[in-house]
Amino acid sequence: MGQTLTIRIDRELADWLEGESTRTGISQGRIVRNELERAKKARGARPFMRLASVDRPKDLSKRKGFSRG
Secondary structure, three states: OOOOOOOOOOHHHHHHHHHHHHHHOOOHHHHHHHHHHHHHHHHHHOHHHHHOOOOOOOOHHHOOOOOOO
16 A cells, blocks of 8 residues: 554544544544545645745734733
8 A cells, every 4th residue: 555654642632533433433543534635635735725824914012002011
């Protein structure tokens, strides 16, 4: 197949993963791979997000009525 990856997850996430696997009949590994693929596709589908929060807000202390005093 490919490369093996070992990760540590908290109990809550492990319980969710186990429950999803039992509910759907899909292996835990397949669920994780599907979610990783979905995240990979979503990153490329929203190129405009690279522009979010690029500018820093102006220093309000320089505006009239705002002081650091």
